[in-house]
Every structure is written in C-alpha cells, then in structure tokens.
Amino acid sequence: MSTPEPENGNDFRDLQLLIRSHVPILVVETHDENRAREMMTRLAIRETLPLFVWTVTEGLQRLGFGEVPAAEALLEPEAMLKAIKAQRERGLYVLCDLHPYLSEPRLVRLLKDVALRYRELGHTLVLLSHRLDIPPELTRLAARVALSLPDEEEIMAIVREEARRWQEANGGRRVRTDNRTLAQLTRSLRGLTHADCRRLVRNAIFDDGSITESALPEMNRAKFELMDLDGVLSFEYRTEQFADVAGVSRLRAWLEQRREAATATGTPEVDRPRGVLLLGVQGAGKSLSARAIAGAWGLPLLRLDMGALYNKYIGETERNLRESLRSAELMAPCVLWLDEIEKGIGTAESDEGVSRRVLGSLLTWMAEQRGGVFVVATANDVSLLPPELLRKGRFDEIFFVDLPDEDTRAEIFRIHLRRRGVASEGIDVGALAAASEGFAGAEIEQVVVSARYRAAAAQQPLDSAHLATEIRATVPLSVTMAERMDALRRWAAGRTVPAN
Numbered sequence: 366m367s368t369p370e371p372e373n374g375n376d377f378r379d380l381q382l383l384i385r386s387h388v389p390i391l392v393v394e395t396h397d398e399n400r401a402r403e404m405m406t407r408l409a410i411r412e413t414l415p416l417f418v419w420t421v422t423e424g425l426q427r428l429g430f431g432e433v434p435a436a437e438a439l440l441e442p443e444a445m446l447k448a449i450k451a452q453r454e455r456g457l458y459v460l461c462d463l464h465p466y467l468s469e470p471r472l473v474r475l476l477k478d479v480a481l482r483y484r485e486l487g488h489t490l491v492l493l494s495h496r497l498d499i500p501p502e503l504t505r506l507a508a509r510v511a512l513s514l515p516d517e518e519e520i521m522a523i524v525r526e527e528a529r530r531w532q533e534a535n536g537g538r539r540v541r542t543d544n545r546t547l548a549q550l551t552r553s554l555r556g557l558t559h560a561d562c563r564r565l566v567r568n569a570i571f572d573d574g575s576i577t578e579s580a581l582p583e584m585n586r587a588k589f590e591l592m593d594l595d596g597v598l599s600f601e602y603r604t605e606q607f608a609d610v611a612g613v614s615r616l617r618a619w620l621e622q623r624r625e626a627a628t629a630t631g632t633p634e635v636d637r638p639r640g641v642l643l644l645g646v647q648g649a650g651k652s653l654s655a656r657a658i659a660g661a662w663g664l665p666l667l668r669l670d671m672g673a674l675y676n677k678y679i680g681e682t683e684r685n686l687r688e689s690l691r692s693a694e695l696m697a698p699c700v701l702w703l704d705e706i707e708k709g710i711g712t713a714e715s716d717e718g719v720s721r722r723v724l725g726s727l728l729t730w731m732a733e734q735r736g737g738v739f740v741v742a743t744a745n746d747v748s749l750l751p752p753e754l755l756r757k758g759r760f761d762e763i764f765f766v767d768l769p770d771e772d773t774r775a776e777i778f779r780i781h782l783r784r785r786g787v788a789s790e791g792i793d794v795g796a797l798a799a800a801s802e803g804f805a806g807a808e809i810e811q812v813v814v815s816a817r818y819r820a821a822a823a824q825q826p827l828d829s830a831h832l833a834t835e836i837r838a839t840v841p842l843s844v845t846m847a848e849r850m851d852a853l854r855r856w857a858a859g860r861t862v863p864a865n
C-alpha cells in the first residue's frame with residue numbers, strides 16, 4: 366500500500382525540482398512557517414541532505430543526527446553565514462526571518478558568496494519569512510516559491526479532521542452542522558493558510574461542538590484580520606436585512622434573481638453579477654440597502670473608505686486601491702461597498718491626475734474581475750461622477766433610490782417604531798405618512814427619535830401627536846434642496862432603473 370499523498374503534493378514537488386536543478390537560493394514567503402519547515406524536513410529526507418535550521422533566537426541547528434555546531438556562537442546572521450560558507454558537507458539550510466537583515470551589504474555579500482560557490486559547496490539556502498524583499502544582486506541566484514493555499518477540498522479535509530478530533534475528545538459526541546453551512550464555511554476559509562484554517566475551524570467547533578451559520582460572521586472577521594490589511598478596507602460587522610428596508614422592491618427582486626449566481630462558487634465567471642450603483646437622494650436608504658445586500662446574500666461586507674484611500678499614505682493612493690481590491694478578491698465571495706463614491710473619484714483637477722488614475726484602475730478592475738466580488742457603490746451627487754463610471758456595462762445596473770411614497774413612508778414609520786420597541790397599533794401611521802410628504806427615510810427616523818425624547822421629557826407614552834409635532838418642525842431636504850433633487854431626478858429618468 367502506498368503512503369497517502371502529503372498535503373499539497375505540488376508544493377513539495379516544486380521545491381524538490383528546484384533543489385534538484387541546483388538553484389542556490391529558494392525564497393519562501395509564507396505565514397505558515399511550521400508547514401514550510403515540515404515540508405523542508407520531508408524534502409531533506411527524500412534527498413538525503415543534512416538539514417539545518419537557523420533562527421535568531423536559537424542559532425543554527427542541525428536537525429536529526431550528526432554533529433551539532435556550536436549553536437550559541439551562530440546567533441548572529443553574519444557568523445551563521447560564515448559558518449555555512451565554511452561548511453564542506455552539502456546541506457539544506459533553512460534560514461527563518463532573515464528579512465530584516467537583507468539590507469545589510471555584508472550579509473547580502475555572504476549570501477551571494479555561498480550561492481556563487483554552489484558548484485563547490487552544493488548548499489541550498491532557503492529564506493523563509495512572511496515577506497521577503499530580495500535585493501537585486503541576489504535575484505538571479507534565487508527562485509521564489511509560492512506555497513499554495515488549501516483549496517476547498519483540502520479545507521473540507523481539515524474540517525473533517527478537526528471534527529473527528531473534537532468527537533474523540535468529547536466521548537464520541539458528533540459535531541453538529543449542516544451542508545449549507547459547511548459549504549459557506551469552506552468558501553470563507555479560502556485564501557488562508559493551512560494553519561490558519563485549522564485554527565479557525567478548531568475555534569468554531571470548540572465552543573459548543575457545532576458549526577452553525579451564526580459562527581460565520583465571526584469567522585469572516587477573523588479571516589479579514591488575518592489578512593493583515595492596511596486600514597483602507599474595513600470589515601463591516603453590521604449587515605442588515607431587507608425586512609428593515611422599506612421600499613426598494615425592484616432592487617430586491619433584481620437581487621433575489623442573482624442570489625444564487627453571486628453566492629455559489631460554481632458559477633461560471635462570465636455569469637457572475639459584478640455590481641450595482643445606487644444613486645439617489647440623501648437619506649433614502651442607499652447605505653442601508655448596501656448593508657442589506659450583504660445580509661440578504663449572507664456574504665461578508667467590506668467597505669472601502671474612499672477618503673482614507675487618499676489620506677492614509679500620501680502618494681500611495683493607487684497602491685492602496687490595488688491592494689484593497691486584491692484583498693477583496695481574497696475574501697470572495699463578498700460584497701465590496703464603495704460608499705459615496707463621488708467623494709473618492711471627484712473630478713478634482715488639483716490632485717495631479719491621481720483621482721483620474723484611481724478611477725482608471727477601478728474601472729479596469731471592475732471590467733476584468735470575475736472573482737466573486739460584488740461591488741455596491743452609492744452616490745448622492747451625479748454631477749461629481751465622471752461619465753466613464755456611468756457608461757453602460759460598468760455596473761450591471763444603476764438603480765435610482767427616490768424619496769419614499771406614502772405607503773413606503775408608513776412602512777418606514779413602522780420599522781423605526783418597532784426597532785425602538787414602540788407598538789405601532791396605537792399610532793396613526795397612515796396619517797403620519799400622509800403628513801410627511803417629501804421626507805426621506807432618514808428624516809422619518811429622526812422624527813421618531815425626536816418624538817421619543819419629547820414624549821419622555823413630558824413623561825408620556827409616545828403617541829401620534831408627538832410624532833406629528835416633530836413632522837411639522839422638520840423642513841426636509843427635498844424642500845431646502847429642491848432644485849438639486851429635481852436635477853438629479855431628471856438625470857436619472859431614462860438612465861437608471863427605479864429601485865422602489
């Protein structure tokens with residue numbers, strides 16, 4: 366019987382091939398050091414090479430049998446490299462965390478010495494760190510090896526193994542879960558290393574011996590944190606359900622039709638929905654709807670802060686954007702939310718074309734990406750949006766979110782009363798809806814909030830009169846900004862689809 370194929374046979378074979386083809390320096394960038402070291406150990410055995418591992422805390426250690434060099438003396442990278450250079454016996458040297466030293470000319474020289482004398486010494490140096498910037502004088506002597514991340518099948522194997530462990534440790538009790546959750550789980554764990562997958566799965570099971578849907582948001586957030594992003598993209602814990610969004614029935618129906626295609630991993634790339642633009646008046650529920658899309662589809666919600674994109678590191682805007690988009694792809698399937706997109710890609714001329722280029726990068730990415738990132742952009746002001754963004758085919762659809770009609774206003778009152786634990790039975794919601802013509806959802810919410818304060822101050826239960834008073838005291842934006850709203854509505858007619 367043959368031994369089972371070790372995890373990721375391909376990585377193993379790649380490394381073996383490189384060693385056999387006499388590449389003197391292998392560059393292994395990974396967060397999963399244990400797995401890489403374990404693989405190097407197997408390789409050393411297979412190739413019958415002595416294996417040495419160096420870390421700054423332990424010095425150079427020979428693994429397995431053979432004479433042990435004076436480890437204490439070799440804590441310093443320079444001493445260590447000199448010792449390797451002097452070592453006559455051919456060997457495989459795994460050097461962990463050498464990355465901070467790669468800017469020191471003497472060390473680079475020593476690495477180069479060892480590498481250039483490969484014919485004579487036959488040493489293979491393996492640089493192993495989470496991130497390695499190889500100085501140019503070494504690049505021709507080095508080969509990068511990207512350890513592959515586990516695919517869904519491997520993730521499934523990890524889940525099964527952890528479930529079995531839990532069962533063994535808990536008197537044979539089985540881990541409770543269901544297929545749908547398992548499928549979502551494996552999808553969420555893509556993009557993580559073997560070790561991280563295992564840790565997250567173990568945490569999820571450990572709590573109560575189950576993997577349920579409620580564990581998924583936490584899992585997604587943990588994954589997001591592990592990916593170590595730079596603050597331009599944020600993980601939004603709070604998603605919403607469409608039950609709490611009044612109106613937007615057309616948007617909902619559109620989304621419902623695409624749910625399967627957006628969330629399943631098996632969808633052919635060309636058929637994947639790519640995104641929507643929600644355009645409309647302020648306070649009408651665009652941001653709320655963006656959250657509800659993620660909630661309805663059960664996908665993680667990532668928000669790209671257009672302001673931070675520009676401000677965080679001056680001059681690195683484009684890189685920030687590229688990295689954010691790449692990170693979003695690693696979180697896929699997910700919803701990427703660009704709130705008030707006009708603020709980030711305004712047509713400002715003062716920024717030396719940066720916002721032009723940012724827009725260009727964004728558009729290219731949107732046109733090309735098929736990786737399961739669904740973009741939800743919102744905008745209040747179309748006059749600030751460059752026409753390229755609005756051209757057909759960028760977004761799957763542009764929805765116009767208008768002010769709520771009377772029925773929708775009644776619904777918004779009910780939602781916000783319910784949210785605050787006020788029974789709407791005793792309240793004449795119909796009359797309030799009629800009296801709040803021209804109010805946006807946000808303004809209705811504000812009416813409810815203020816009326817509750819008013820009632821509390823008078824030590825009375827909230828009633829219709831309190832609400833009606835607040836309505837009369839409010840001048841909605843549709844009045845103060847009537848012209849702008851009209852212009853927006855005129856623009857939207859014929860160019861957009863109504864969301865309501």
Ligand SMILES: Nc1ncnc2c1ncn2[C@@H]1O[C@H](COP(=O)(O)OP(=O)(O)O)[C@@H](O)[C@H]1O
Nearest residue numbers: 609610611647648649650651652653806807810
């Ligand atoms: N259609 C709606 N249904 C329920 N609540 C709404 C609606 N529109 C707005 N609101 C309330 O107003 C708040 C602000 O709305 P928001 O989504 O931020 O508006 P926009 O992004 O369009 O400016 C929401 O969080 C919600 O509480």
Ligand SMILES: [Mg+2]
Nearest residue numbers: 651652704743
């Ligand atoms: Mg908003």
